[in-house]
Amino acid sequence: MSEWSDYFEDFPEENPANYVGGKFDPEGAKRAREIEGNQSEANSEVNEMLANAWKATKDRSFVQVDECPQCGLVELNVYKIKDSLYLCECQDCGIYGQGCSHSEALKITENALGEGLDWRDKPVPWSR
Numbered sequence: 001m002s003e004w005s006d007y008f009e010d011f012p013e014e015n016p017a018n019y020v021g022g023k024f025d026p027e028g029a030k031r032a033r034e035i036e037g038n039q040s041e042a043n044s045e046v047n048e049m050l051a052n053a054w055k056a057t058k059d060r061s062f063v064q065v066d067e068c069p070q071c072g073l074v075e076l077n078v079y080k081i082k083d084s085l086y087l088c089e090c091q092d093c094g095i096y097g098q099g100c101s102h103s104e105a106l107k108i109t110e111n112a113l114g115e116g117l118d119w120r121d122k123p124v125p126w127s128r
């Protein structure tokens with residue numbers, strides 16, 4: 001790594017990071033990287049806000065704990081997010097499912113048996 005950065009210090013025109021739109025422009029490239037960095041920081045702040053809002057929604061929407069169809073433990077949290085959106089998530093094995101009703105969400109969770117789902121891999125539903 002350091003050999004490359006030494007090399008690029010001596011030959012900045014050889015560094016692909018110094019090009020913007022195919023033109024050698026180290027200053028422009030630096031500005032573009034700063035803007036990109038700010039945007040990615042803003043994006044991660046927004047994502048964190050959305051994740052926190054989702055967690056708060058779930059906390060408010062908790063209905064009951066059922067027996068998990070996969071691991072058999074009484075760890076299947078049921079959430080009523082909206083009148084027509086129920087969500088099941090096992091706190092132990094991670095299986096999940098959602099549906100328009102409690103029974104449909106449970107059925108979809110049962111249908112996912114053995115698929116290796118884990119809601120913790122995709123904690124926010126819009127990434128599933």
Ligand SMILES: [Zn+2]
Pocket residue numbers: 068069070071072073075090091092093094095
């Ligand atoms: Zn389970």
